[in-house]
Amino acid sequence: MEQQLEQLKQEALQKIEAAASVKELNDVRVAYLGKKGPITDLLKGMGKLPAEERPKMGALVNVVRENVTTSLEEKMELLEQQAVNEKLEKETIDITLPGRPVKLGNHHPLTRVVEEIEDFFISMGYEVAEGPEVEQDYYNFEALNLPKGHPARDMQDSFYITEDVLLRTHTSPVQARTMAAKKGEPIKIICPGKVYRRDSDDATHSHQFTQIEGLVVGEDIRMSDLKGTLALFAKKMFGEEREIRLRPSFFPFTEPSVEMDISCFKCGGSGCNVCKKTGWIEILGAGMVHPNVLEMAGYDPTVFTGFAFGMGPERIAMLKYGVEDIRHFFTNDMRFISQFNRTEV
């Protein structure tokens, strides 16, 4: 009987081994472990054995049954896994096909530049101030030390609405308005916005463009503060390695007035086509607020000083992104705008 049992076990294990599918394996289980299977038969036949042999045989049969069951289970797991793998194999797709497009728009490049500048100065404690695009001559010129007939008015040919009202030629009137409103209080503002000048549109001129200006007024504002602020800004906007230099210039509303150059971000200063071989790129105009401007706005220029700076996002975007024609910013060609959709960090 022991022999018979051993033979049975070998047979069963062989069939388990040979089973190629879950069904076949189930058949094996039914065949050997089922109610009508040989092992059950053996157990049933135990009654005929002498009583003293029964426990030994019982244990033997159980061992065989456990062996077969374990093998069956192991094999079953294997076959199921194979079945799953086969199924997954059939489900294989071409992962090189393009994905379903996520519909996303993006900022206009000028907004991108303006917000980057805004955010830097906000982090430095500036507020964003805005004002009307149609302005009074007073705020656009007179309050900025540009009385009627001033030669510097020629620098900015204007679109007049009436003799006293015009499309603002710069965002500086926002500074004048803010000072007039905050009489006597310290000021730290950044003023972005659209401005207008009487220019024929071409590759480098646009009758409408953007400006962003800053103004700081307080009791101890020094020119070194202007330089330090601009140097930080240049590094943030154009890269850590940027150096700045100031050159004397002229604006009626600042004295002294400067223009700021940054070391060329393309060639690093060795000279290329972006910096026109000079190693430097002119980025913005700035200066110490002219005492007349402070006085007109109700600030005592013997107590208060301030600095102001201004720049053109179009120019910055043209330099940064290599845009060659200012008109691209206002044509709104989807093929142009949609390129400004990703981070540069």
Next chain:
Amino acid sequence: MYVSTKWLENYVDTKGIAPADLAEKITRAGIEVDTIIDRSEGLTNIVVGHVESCEKHPEADKLNICQVNVGEETVQIICGAPNVATGQNIIAALPGAKLPGGMKIKKAKLRGEVSNGMICSLQELGVEGKTVAKAYAEGIYVLPADAKPGTDALSLLGLDDVILEFDLTPNRSDALSMLGVAYEVGAILSQDVKLPKIEYAASNEKAEDVLTLKVEAKEDNPMYVAKVVKNVKVAESPLWLQNYLMAAGVRPHNNVVDITNFVLLEYGQPLHAFDYDRLETKEIVVRHAVEGEKITTLDAVERTLRAGQLVITNGKEPVALAGVMGGANSEVHDGTTTVVIESAYFAPASVRKTSKDVGLRSDASTRLEKGVDPNRVAEAAERAAQLLTELAGGEVLAGAVQFDELNKESVRILLSPDYVNHRLGMKIPMDEMVSILERLQIPVEAANGQLIVDAPTRRQDLRIKEDLIEEIARLYGYDEIPMTLPIGESVPGGLNSFQEKRRLVRRYMESAGLYQAITYSLTSRAESQSFALETAPVTELLMPMSEDRSVLRQSLLPHLLEATTYNVARRIDTVSLYETGSVFLGTQEDGLPKEVGHVAAVITGKWVDHAWQQENKKVDFFVMKGIVEGLMDTLGLTEKVTYAKANHDGLHPGRTADILLNDVVVGVLGQLHPSEQKKRDLKETYVTEMNLALLLAESAEALVYEQVPRYPSMSRDIALVVSKDEAAGSLIDIIQEAGGKLLKDVSVFDLYEGDKVDEGMKSLAFSLTYFDAERTLTDEEVVTRHDKVLAALKEKSGAVLRG
């Protein structure tokens, strides 16, 4: 302003400094040198030649065979210029010579005759045509008789020169003269300035005996000096003088005119030369023009004058437009023998206005309108008189006829070194400040720790302390300014709520698939009010540059649509653009239009476009409505917003809705009217425009979280057949009202219009969700509630339950 470094050398020593280095120093000190022009660049082997003979080429009408002495030898050169002639000294480019633009001269044969070079015009040497004397403008240049054949022609022509082109800011009109530049360069290089020596022997005859002067417009002409020079021989100027003028971009005419131009460039003081005899009356009267008076100016244009324009007259009629241009009637000509030299101070505003009114800007007016140096008016006239004796054989009458009420005082400015340093954030020693001012030749005295500065009249830009701070700082060097940050209380910066929400709107619009556009505010009158949510009188430019850009917009849509058409015309079929910007309405009390922030969007083409899985969907009304609804959700306004069917010009009458916030119209949304679509070459296009100011002024409620449901909800569906005109919105209203608190949500899940329902009817299906946050609802409760909803629908809309 073109500055010849060769000419400059007469007034200040710049030896040993390369022009590029000089330019860099000047730029860093405050005057931007725009370009450096090396006039001899590319020029080699160009010598003086003497034409010994000149014969017609036997084979070519227009060519001449010239035998030219070029120093060591005489060579044959073929020349096509009409003005070449025997006996001339000319410019010869010999074989091996290089000319600007890379042209190389080689020995050649022209129609069978050998040519050993080329006889040149000035233009061929790179001189600008408009600065070449008229006599040589169309042919070769003829050198003076004393030029030595074989010698270098470049130095003779002053072409061994480097010109610095200054880009002057309006405050630095002092540098519109060679002497002004010399002061600047002298200060930068710590060099003295050598002023011209004015010495000449005057005649015994007095100017006042032959000429009288009456200034009637004293305000506009506080100083007028007239010198009289007799026995002048009008001729070509000496070459050195012509060379300087050409270097400065001025065309030589004759010695008298050239001298006035030379002094203008040297001193910055405009002069004018009248032919004394052609004045006829021996009188000069300066007055304002009478309206309608006429004058023919030197450029042969007859101009009608307006009252108030300043004119120089001979007592009867105008002979010059003061400070702008002379008159043709008193112009110096070849036969002129007696010259009146005018040097005057005309009020800047007057010159500016006249020059603008007549549309004439001259070298004279650009200087006068910025204010010339009051202390150099008389000196410049003397300088011209001297040159007329030296270069035109003139005899200067003693004294001058003059009127002078001009203030020539310098401005005294007191400055403490602490004040300077405090404002700069620097520690410049006082003696360094004194030294800088002295280098600028600005009189300065240090007393009791103060600087007493007398700003010279040639520097009209120096008026207040800050002006001097700039002078000190720019010459001390801006590189020396340290970098600091403002000291003081630090305040938090940031955006105000409008600005913050406007950014939110932009980001939302972009996340919804729209690209940000920026269009022009100026538009045409015809388009200014198209699609406007609100119209008001338009804001119109006084002098537009074109009709297309003549008034300010009252809607963002016309330009957005223009951009859409632009894209579609370039085969970009799917366009989705939005813009935030201002519209301009009417006029407020302060004279300015009301500026209202708007947001607008345009979509056309496909909304879903996923080709390889065949998923394509065109844009429709509900895409745009979804965008608007999403925006309202983002702004927390969903509960306050409703949509009402509407009719607007330019929009599809059946597919347009007003957007209402708290029952006030704040925007519109719809399909572009098919006729508009056709007009703009667009296919189905949907637009929206909203008043951003109103939307953002409404504050959203604080966000408090609602508990995530702990009890299950129950859904019931309703399918209705209603008239086609029945709005889903009103059915939802009925359902919501009847559903009460337990009804959590209603959504439309099917719309059917077709064969299976009667003509004029449609089937609508809704899914209703019932829910109570506190407990699980019982079936009976829901059934009772749902029955009420069905009853309400039947009663209020006449809807028939389907299926």
